[in-house]
Amino acid sequence: MIAGRYSLEHEIGRGGMGAVWLGRDEVLGRPVALKRLGMPLEGSSPDLERAAREARLAARLNHPRVVAVFDLVREGNEHWLVMEYVEGSTLAQLVRDRGPLTPDQAAPVLGQVAEALAAAHAAGIVHRDVKPSNILVGPHGEVKLSDFGIARAEADATLTRTGMVTGSPAYLAPEVASGHPATEASDIWSLGATLFHALAGAPPYEVSENVLGALYRIVHEDPPRLPDAGWLSPLLAATMTHDPAERWPAARVREYLAAGPADLAPLRSSRAARTPRPDPDRARTRAVPAVPASGARSRRRAPVLPLFMGLAVVALLAVVAVAIGRDAGDGGRPAAAETSAPRSPSPTVAPGPTAAGMRSFVENYLRTAAEDPEAGYAMLTPGFQDQSNGLTGYTSFWGDVVWVDAIRITEADPETLEVGYTYTYQVASGAPHSEGVRLRLAYDDGRYLIAAEA
Template identity: 45%
Template sequence: MTAEPASDDRLLAGRYALREVLGRGGMGVVWLATDLRLERPVAVKEVTFALHLSDEERRLLRERTMREARTAARLDHPSVTSVYDVVEEDGRPWLVMELVQARSLQEVIDGQGPLPWPAVARIGLDVLAGLTAAHEAGVVHRDVKPANVLVADDGRACLTDFGIATATGDPTITTTGAIIGSPSYMAPERANGQPPGPAVDLWSLGATLWTALEGHPAFARGEPMATLMAVVTEEAPPAPHAGPLEPVLRGLLTKDPAQRTTAQQACRQLQAALDEAQPAPWSPGPAARQPEPPQQVDEVRQDRVERIDAADLRALVAASATVLGTVARDARDQARHLAERRRERRAQATAREEAAAQESAAAQEQAVARERAAAQERERAVAARADQRPRFRFRRRWVVVPVLVVLLVVLAVVAGLVVLAGYLLGWS
């Protein structure tokens, strides 16, 4: 026996009653629905395509979405939103997913601004765990960004929209020549048409963590092509709030995918940072926030899906090559200038060291001379005392001896008188 839909509910595939809209994005609408057969709440993603896409692009994206959604449905991990079912109705894919009571990381950032680094590290570990499970299953998400990371009340995070990524960010150029995705979180190799691999998700994760730490995307420039140009040609700016996570961000945002930090390395670094800290309790609940300046608001919106024509992409690659060539020449000139400065500093340091050595030698010589003079002075003083000591003893002897002689004479006289007196008085 199955539950009955309400009279005003839309019934999808004869099973899923769509209740209300939970959210809207660049490539779809998320509905709160009820699975009438299993009598449980679910989230249903209605995948929609932009009006400017051709019929061939729509067909390709629809087929890829269905294929990737079925692949994602095989994933079973606590850090991945489960895909229960995928159906096609009205010419559009509909994905039936686990309903997670959580807010997107983008909503949390919009509400709180920059998040504390321990909370970002915990979110990063959870998303890494989900990505690792997906990559081991042969699934590349291709659209990791704050809007696709759900954060629960206890701070745990999970990755959602598996299967949608192909529709919103397939890095291959379609038959009509277009690349679709969120420029602020696209890996730079996607602009070069390289086949997508796990490394693209890791770069997007690094950009996502950077946004969570600083409150705005690292490469947002207000316009999609300018943003993608920054992703390809510029290094990520410093993240003042990153704390011990700065090496993780630098490794994940490495331009060369071969040199990029791996999921295992990033996991070890994040866990080590958490083990050495004592993070305070944190919750993604609503919090008051000051209004953002207009530029920052525009930057926050850079996670929306954009379509970039192949001609624009080729122009971007050519411009980036020109920029990189100029940067390389400037880097060579700068390196030559720095080398000359280093040689000058070394020469100056050598001269200072020699002068200091000479001063030290002179000081030592002066100290030795002073010590030698003091020793000679001490020797003269000892000699003088040695010369004076015998004369002093000679004078003392000639004073003491007469006194003793006089005393002896006096004693003898006294003794004689005593004896004489005794004789006279008849003592004897």
């Protein structure tokens, strides 16, 4: 009997902080999980301090997707953390037993984790150790995030020394792997790495005994991608990206997973089965703006071009619509053809840019770019055409794109004319690649064009 109240049945797990036992609260008559925290000789230790923090932080959250902590007690020289017992297994064990999950199987699990992180981040708490073994999955699909033992509130002093890396190496964000403090964005990277593990059946980075080598790859190499992640490919790209500012917040991840693939209809072009045209003289450089870029920005340029091309096509359609006497609606989409009667001489006023028009323009641009790169090129402003190295430079990328898929507009602001989106594309000789892109459009009298990379 622990603290005169909790009886022990059998060990159900073991982690870095100690063994976890299934027990029973004899006072309230309910099952509990008890984590043994070692045998400190004095009344304080790092493990005990971590456990006390876990209890305080979990109590602050009081969220259905977070494992509740009930008590912290001492029995002799041992301290025990008394927690909610969750029947089921960890996500890590689930993947070991059943193999990789499909996107549709992984989505509800990770969506509930994102819900827990959104609540934690709203409370000013960074978890710092999101990984499959800290995600508990119940028999009916209910999910809870556990082990806030190394989490910290933003206003608290960290338990670790400056520059000390905390967390599980395979799931660490690049900035944490290089010794910087963890932030909410670091949790999002770890969530993406956990999603990768669920879909691939293994972590995104092999650590084994070479921890330093893994940390080097996390910091200096492009994040790994999965060719068969399906509609979750854009989410992997939006979470496992080197720039913390470009990672989606937990609330957006939750919304994306809750929406599912229904509104992400594939936009596969008829060019998918086409054999690419051989052209040894064609430059292999992707057509992008001539503006200097660095870091993650430079890695994103190719995806920006596909969007540019699609947008250019829509703009071209709008120009043609005006030329033949049709009204151009939002996003440059031509309205139904009118009769041959002469137009009224009274002037018309363009409605101005709208979020719906911007979204429509981008979607049409991507479709057009995959089908007809030259038409996509026409949807760029002259200045951006020059920055993309002309038509030759532009088609050096888009000429090889065989399909685009999973287009999702994440932002469209008529005030700034900036639009953000994620999508997946594939070139003839490569695997599918997912990207997040942000552009600035130009708008004039009902027409949109792509002006720059935002």
